[in-house]
Amino acid sequence: MSNERSNTMTMMRPESNNRTLAVVLLSGGLDSATTLAIAKNQGFACHALSFDYEQRHRLEIEAARRIAKSIGVEEHLIAKIDLRVFGQSALTADIDVPKNRSHADIGEGIPATYVPARNTIFLSFALAYAETIGAEDIFMGVNAIDYSGYPDCRPEFIESYQNMAALATKAGVEGWQKLRIHTPLIKLSKAEIIQRGTKLGVDYASTLSCYDPTLDGKACGQCDSCLLRKKGFREANISDPSAYINGER
Amino acid sequence: MSNERSNTMTMMRPESNNRTLAVVLLSGGLDSATTLAIAKNQGFACHALSFDYEQRHRLEIEAARRIAKSIGVEEHLIAKIDLRVFGQSALTADIDVPKNRSHADIGEGIPATYVPARNTIFLSFALAYAETIGAEDIFMGVNAIDYSGYPDCRPEFIESYQNMAALATKAGVEGWQKLRIHTPLIKLSKAEIIQRGTKLGVDYASTLSCYDPTLDGKACGQCDSCLLRKKGFREANISDPSAYINGER
Numbered sequence: 001m002s003n004e005r006s007n008t009m010t011m012m013r014p015e016s017n018n019r020t021l022a023v024v025l026l027s028g029g030l031d032s033a034t035t036l037a038i039a040k041n042q043g044f045a046c047h048a049l050s051f052d053y054e055q056r057h058r059l060e061i062e063a064a065r066r067i068a069k070s071i072g073v074e075e076h077l078i079a080k081i082d083l084r085v086f087g088q089s090a091l092t093a094d095i096d097v098p099k100n101r102s103h104a105d106i107g108e109g110i111p112a113t114y115v116p117a118r119n120t121i122f123l124s125f126a127l128a129y130a131e132t133i134g135a136e137d138i139f140m141g142v143n144a145i146d147y148s149g150y151p152d153c154r155p156e157f158i159e160s161y162q163n164m165a166a167l168a169t170k171a172g173v174e175g176w177q178k179l180r181i182h183t184p185l186i187k188l189s190k191a192e193i194i195q196r197g198t199k200l201g202v203d204y205a206s207t208l209s210c211y212d213p214t215l216d217g218k219a220c221g222q223c224d225s226c227l228l229r230k231k232g233f234r235e236a237n238i239s240d241p242s243a244y245i246n247g248e249r
Numbered sequence: 250m251s252n253e254r255s256n257t258m259t260m261m262r263p264e265s266n267n268r269t270l271a272v273v274l275l276s277g278g279l280d281s282a283t284t285l286a287i288a289k290n291q292g293f294a295c296h297a298l299s300f301d302y303e304q305r306h307r308l309e310i311e312a313a314r315r316i317a318k319s320i321g322v323e324e325h326l327i328a329k330i331d332l333r334v335f336g337q338s339a340l341t342a343d344i345d346v347p348k349n350r351s352h353a354d355i356g357e358g359i360p361a362t363y364v365p366a367r368n369t370i371f372l373s374f375a376l377a378y379a380e381t382i383g384a385e386d387i388f389m390g391v392n393a394i395d396y397s398g399y400p401d402c403r404p405e406f407i408e409s410y411q412n413m414a415a416l417a418t419k420a421g422v423e424g425w426q427k428l429r430i431h432t433p434l435i436k437l438s439k440a441e442i443i444q445r446g447t448k449l450g451v452d453y454a455s456t457l458s459c460y461d462p463t464l465d466g467k468a469c470g471q472c473d474s475c476l477l478r479k480k481g482f483r484e485a486n487i488s489d490p491s492a493y494i495n496g497e498r
Binding site for chain 1: 328329330331332365366367368369370372373374376377378380381400401403405406409410412413414416417418
């Protein structure tokens, strides 16, 4: 593993030991861990990017560190950004995280945990990182099936972002870079994601999905994200290694 | 002036005292100051957004504060983000700012002061801010004439960004928000920008264009940005109120 930065961005398509570079957005959750495992399995030399955005569930950064280490990356950057400046989401502001909603409700509408333009901001940093290291590939674990109703998880958003990104960068202008945003989970159910990741050896005990964990990292078991996760493990017929507050599996 | 936040984002098109809200990206330079004056002159209730991105020329944040105050805004947010994590630009890393380049050279290629995907990142924060306050209008002082060769200052980039943004937000999904990115300077020469701003009463002494100012805010007079500014004032036949290191006007 190497922490070196490529300084050859304008000269060649960079590779790391003959492997193509990719930036992988890594949140610390189940989906992004699986996405990292998929990118690695496809042969990419992965540069993981996480965000410290003063989120309430900061334990997810620790989870991202564990996952990056266990799956293996070239470099893991944690970009500090202050999203609280925009307030209004239950993930960053002082609003209650919704609990124990029905699965029908989870799919309907846009919940209080939505952070304005979050994926747009995250992808923009991934784009900057990709341009800096000279990567043409960005992996992101968005999912349009069990996607909790976030607008910026939809395939049409991703496609449009990719079109914009091609015009945004030095490398795009110079014509040697053609950015691709890979969303390998976009059409998978949570159960299929878990089955895929389990085959690839993802240690799901390292991941943290909960929007409202305890200080020692136990999942609440009741927020939308916990409910989707538990349903996924149940349907995949795989036991969930998460530590939940009430000791459930 | 009010510092109140609209909390009505999903219910109505918000206005401030019957004026439509706009987010204005404000860097502290000549272009964004003029853009703010234009937005205000068009009747928008302006929310200014600046970035503290650990830039070498942090004095520009002080300039942004002076401009926001002198032109008058509803609110001025300064979002702290760490772009240094991506290194490699003379504006954020330890690379020399190019000096005394010819005007022909300034228009050619992409200079060392280019920060990867910077406008993409800035617009993403503007989008989050617009969504939070319920604004449908973003103003940005990009310029495709004297634009120093940045890829993300081109009209086709802005148009593509606007298409993407329409798909990125809760308000876009719910159909009540149609984001417009206004770039009133995009086809103006620097001289025309200065003439326009002067008519609107912009105090250009408050602005800071220099990429490499002294600690007390004097402009170097030799970087691309200073050269373009001096040329603009000369061609506009208006005296430049900037304080330059060598005392020139």
